Amino acid sequence: MKIATWNVNSIRSRLDHFLKWQADFKPDVVLLQETKCTNDNFPSLEIEAEGYNMIAHGQKSYNGVAIIARGNIVENHTSLPDFEDEQCRYIEATIDGVFRVASVYVPNGSEVGSDKFDYKLRFYDALHKHLRSRMGEDTPFIVGGDYNVAFDDKDVYDPAKYRKRVLFSRPERQALHTLTNLGYADVLRIFEPSAHLYSWWDYREGSWAKDQGLRIDHLLANPQATDKLKSAGIDKTPRGWEKPSDHTPVWCEVE
DNA sequence: ATGGTAGACGATCTA
Numbered sequence: 001m002k003i004a005t006w007n008v009n010s011i012r013s014r015l016d017h018f019l020k021w022q023a024d025f026k027p028d029v030v031l032l033q034e035t036k037c038t039n040d041n042f043p044s045l046e047i048e049a050e051g052y053n054m055i056a057h058g059q060k061s062y063n064g065v066a067i068i069a070r071g072n073i074v075e076n077h078t079s080l081p082d083f084e085d086e087q088c089r090y091i092e093a094t095i096d097g098v099f100r101v102a103s104v105y106v107p108n109g110s111e112v113g114s115d116k117f118d119y120k121l122r123f124y125d126a127l128h129k130h131l132r133s134r135m136g137e138d139t140p141f142i143v144g145g146d147y148n149v150a151f152d153d154k155d156v157y158d159p160a161k162y163r164k165r166v167l168f169s170r171p172e173r174q175a176l177h178t179l180t181n182l183g184y185a186d187v188l189r190i191f192e193p194s195a196h197l198y199s200w201w202d203y204r205e206g207s208w209a210k211d212q213g214l215r216i217d218h219l220l221a222n223p224q225a226t227d228k229l230k231s232a233g234i235d236k237t238p239r240g241w242e243k244p245s246d247h248t249p250v251w252c253e254v255e
Numbered sequence: 256a257t258g259g260t261a262g263a264c265g266a267t268c269t270a
Contacts, residue, residue, distance in 0.1 A: 009270085010262055034270085036263065061263050062270090108270050116269090148270090202270095203260040246261075246270085 001254050002026065003101065004235070005144030005217055007033040007200070007247035011066070014245055015043050021238050021249065022050065028070050029095060031103035031144040033247075035064030042066070057091045064088050065103040065145070071096040081133075083126035090127075094139075099225065104145035109166045117166065120148070124175035128182070131220075135182050140225035140254070143184070146200075146247065147218050149176040151186060154196050155215035167214055184220040187252045191232045199234055200247045208239060217250045228255040 004027045008014040011032065022030070035042065035058050042056045047068060057078040058064035065088060067073060077092040079085055092102035104127065109120035134141055149172040153159040162168035180186055188197065198213025207213060221229065232252035239248035 013262065034262095062268085110270080205259060243261090 001028040002251055003029040003031070003142055003144065003219065003254065004249045004251035005031040005033070005103065005146075005219055006238075006249040007105070007146040007217060007245060009034050009245040009247065010036040011064075012037055012041065012043060013243075015046060017238055017241055017244065019046060020241075021235075022047070022052075024237075025235065025249070025251070027068075027251070029101055030068040031101060032066040032068065033064070033103060033105035033146045035066050036061060037064060055091065055093060057088045059086075059088045062087070063105055065091045065105050067091055067093050067101060067103055069093075069095050069101075076100075077102070080123070080126040080130050082129070083123070085123075089123070099140040099142075100134075101141070102143045102145070104143060104147070106146060106148045108148050109172065112164065112166055112169045112171075121171060121175055124172075124178070128175070128178045131179055131184060132182055135222065137222070138224060140228060141222040142187075142219055142225050142252070142254075143221075144217075144219040144250070146216060147176055148216050149173060150214045150216055151176060151180075151189075151218075154194065155198070157196070157198065157212040157214065162214070167216060179220055184222055185226040185229075187219040187221050187226070187229060187232045188215075188234065188250060190226070190229060197234050199250050201239065203246050217247055219250055219252050221252075225254060229253070230255060
């Protein structure tokens with residue numbers, strides 16, 4: 001079973017890319033971020049046409065998350081518990097009653113020290129508390145999304161440049177690591193321990209052509225899901241298409 | 256300190 005996460009930067013403007021990728025890659029579960037549309041405007045019929053189900057939690061213009069799966073989806077959260085948030089950044093569901101997934105779109109943070117940066121850290125605190133509360137459950141659980149933070153130097157094309165900047169500053173890395181410290185695995189690194197791999201390339205400065213990216217999209221797995229992992233990778237193909245999202249899918253295969 | 260690009264939306268805001 002293949003599970004992927006993808007920040008599509010508007011599902012409506014990326015629908016052709018999504019459908020092509022869906023047909024080629026044949027995922028069983030897809031976790032989307034930055035859908036940028038209300039549930040009413042979500043192109044559900046096209047996405048469901050090939051035998052998929054889906055749920056979404058979206059708003060006008062910004063943010064928005066969704067879960068697409070071949071199996072039966074039962075929604076259990078559309079926001080982080082105990083975190084007042086008008087922005088649509090979290091959705092969680094049970095698939096076929098046997099495993100759990102969540103799609104998370106962590107705030108970008110704008111600039112270190114800004115109000116948006118503070119909001120990002122508070123979001124991480126709420127995410128940490130929620131994932132902690134799920135630890136110890138027997139159900140396999142995979143939380144995929146745009147975490148807007150890179151784990152380590154090898155996840156950033158120029159670590160020195162980003163050391164004190166948003167996406168790689170010390171407080172952000174500490175916040176991201178609190179999640180793995182709970183016992184959730186950074187799935188990609190189980191299979192690719194040392195390669196320089198990225199999931200996002202800025203639209204500006206020809207970053208894609210120069211392969212100047214960051215790995216800020218992650219799949220985190222609880223121990224029960226980690227034990228079932230078979231493979232993982234980053235599918236760079238859609239990033240090379242015309243008018244792409246600035247992010248590309250990150251995937252894993254589980255038993 | 257600024258600008259570089261993209262998307263939503265209809266002037267800027269967010270990333």
